[in-house]
Amino acid sequence: MQVLLVEDDRPLAQGLQTALRKQGYSVNHVETGDACLHVIVTEPPDIIILDLGLPDMDGLKVLQKIRDKLQTLPVLLLTARDSVDDKVAGLDSGADDYLAKPFEMTELLARLRVLERRLGTVKSNLIQIGEVALDTSNQEVFFREQPQELSRKEYMLLKSLMENAGKVLTRSTLETRLYSWGEEVCSNALEVHIHHLRKKLGSDFIKTVRGVGYKVAPP
Template sequence: MHVLLCEDDDLIASGIVAGLNAQGLNVDRVATASAAQAMLRAASFDVMVLDLGLPDEDGIKLLDRLRQRGEALPVLVLTARDSVSDRVAGLQAGADDYLLKPFDLRELCARLHTLQRRVAGRTLNMIEHGPLQHDPSTRQTWLAGQAVDLSRREQALLYALLQNRGRVLSGEQLKDSVYGFSDEVESNALNVHIHHLRRKLGNGIVETVRGLGYRLGPAQAAPQEAP
């Protein structure tokens, strides 16, 4: 899961980034509303964590503007404003969830997974695709009942494909899901991760759509060994 964190407090932001990274989430952090808008134009994200007390603009105004222009990205508001009117204003502006400071990182992570589950129309964390099972909250994967060890990048790649089954994702979209905006990425890195995923989960797990990108392959009854 690729998370955009908009939080101006460096101490809080560093704790969130470290905590979510430890849970296998990929986080890019910005400190202002203007930087958040620039980041949303530059990369693809699965969810946004938004503080309301930003130095250049109130987070509610940013959220309202994003919704007005049709931005459907799930947004979790993270703030110390605890009045009912503040919570109502946030939800009316288009927030999908609201978490008060101080908070537990485990709860934040669980809420982000819940938002993604809602977006995908799932009622459970477990994602099934034929004999493949993947639980993004525990970062565990099974193929035909056998546990499969995937690296953090491979998990992110698999999750992006499972979340977008039936859709063709460009190489850039997949890179956004697997890497942070500031990460240095070698030109063949994505191909390496795709190769490893095919080797571990079967050749058909990732389909190459020539000239367009990649998509999740059809569910198969048994794993296939890559050559």
């Protein structure tokens, strides 16, 4: 799941990137509204976390411009503006959710999980497909009820496939969800992750669609 963080407070942005990546998110960061609008045209993320107090334009204006281009892209507002009127203005402008600063990281993660469920084919934190179960709240994976040790990239890859069960995800789509800007990606990295997952979860769980990408069967 690729998140675009739009936040001009660098220490806060760095802390959020670290915390989100530990939870299996691929996070890219920009500091201005103009940069955000450029990204959504060239490389749309899955979810945007948008600060309202940006240096070049008001965050609500950015949100309105996002909605002009992408009406269904989930946007979570992060802001120090915590009055009821500010919250209503943000939601009326097209935000999917609103979180006032300061906030607890656990609450932000919970709200992101809600937005993720709207994007995928599953409606709960536990995804069960055949003998494989994935708990997005605790980042645990089980095969035949036995816990499996997965690397962060393996977990992110499996989560993307299971949340989109039945859909073929292309190589480029999966790499975008696994890697942030600037991360070095080996040419066969995706295939290596797939190979490791098949060893842990059974060789038939992840299907290869030749020339297109990968998928798992729907539950």
